Amino acid sequence: MRWIITLWLAAAFVFPLAAETLKVMAYNIRYPEKNDGVNYWDNRREVALEMLRRYSPDLIGTQELFFRQGEDIVTALPEYVWLGTARYGIHTNEYMGIFYKKQRFELIEMGQFWLSETPDVPGSMSWNVSLPRLATWVRLMDKNTGKPFYFVDTHFAHRQEDADARAESSKVIATFLDKLPEDIPVVLAGDFNTTPDTEAHGVLSRTMKDAWDSAATRKGPVGTFHGFRGGEREEGRIDWILFRAPWKVTEAETITMKQGELYPSDHYPVMAVFELP
Numbered sequence: 001m002r003w004i005i006t007l008w009l010a011a012a013f014v015f016p017l018a019a020e021t022l023k024v025m026a027y028n029i030r031y032p033e034k035n036d037g038v039n040y041w042d043n044r045r046e047v048a049l050e051m052l053r054r055y056s057p058d059l060i061g062t063q064e065l066f067f068r069q070g071e072d073i074v075t076a077l078p079e080y081v082w083l084g085t086a087r088y089g090i091h092t093n094e095y096m097g098i099f100y101k102k103q104r105f106e107l108i109e110m111g112q113f114w115l116s117e118t119p120d121v122p123g124s125m126s127w128n129v130s131l132p133r134l135a136t137w138v139r140l141m142d143k144n145t146g147k148p149f150y151f152v153d154t155h156f157a158h159r160q161e162d163a164d165a166r167a168e169s170s171k172v173i174a175t176f177l178d179k180l181p182e183d184i185p186v187v188l189a190g191d192f193n194t195t196p197d198t199e200a201h202g203v204l205s206r207t208m209k210d211a212w213d214s215a216a217t218r219k220g221p222v223g224t225f226h227g228f229r230g231g232e233r234e235e236g237r238i239d240w241i242l243f244r245a246p247w248k249v250t251e252a253e254t255i256t257m258k259q260g261e262l263y264p265s266d267h268y269p270v271m272a273v274f275e276l277p
Contacts, residue, residue, distance in 0.1 A: 020145055021274060022142070023058045023273050024211075025055065025269055028064055030265040058105075059101075061098055061153030061190060062096070065095045079101050083097070084136045085136050094155070103143075107140060108148060111137055112134055113135055114132060135190075136154075137152040137176075149185040151186075151189070154169075154192075156191065156194065169200065177208075207244055210241075214248075216249065217251050224238055224254055224270055226268060239270050248274065249272055252272045256268055
């Protein structure tokens, strides 16, 4: 018996157990817009589902999600649960939809706040934006590690003239993050409608790291919006995954998968693979 234990210990030393990983995706799914023609959701739904099957993220932060899209995903992929809040505080229009694998995570609490001067007021707007913007957050227990973490999903104002609003929205999120326990990891995903060289990113990167910049390896183009055309557009990297945690990023990818001429969205999904201590 002693020699069996000795061999087991020796094997564990020579072949250490693989580190636990966490795959996080930011995915602007594009709402069901009939004017998109061939790119309408009903036509590209199977491409989106196949992309999620292939990459199998543990956690997804979506933007522009409508209720029926969320239901389509969890019906086809029942390993996921989804939750979120719509922009007007009622069950209509865009959701900040968070998906997570129900076998791995336990929901501890969730909430939402609006990106405005009155973040607790549903549907509130400030800084002359054209639509209400918000963030959904969850606190999850990772059953694989026995440790909790926060995940925040957001979507910033989209117009060129909304630069100040995007910077102010980052401050609203930073204020929320400052209130969270410093010893619990936080991941923030979203479509920020701006590139990392702007104030909006600068505000958040004071306390958070950018998974793309931190990754040991990177795949795919830098730019994340392509307008259903593929390639890389001039908008640059507007979809980010940021984190505040003692984690390593082993890989970050801009996912360019398509079937024929159909893409999962007009944005490329982005995914980061974290190695957890």
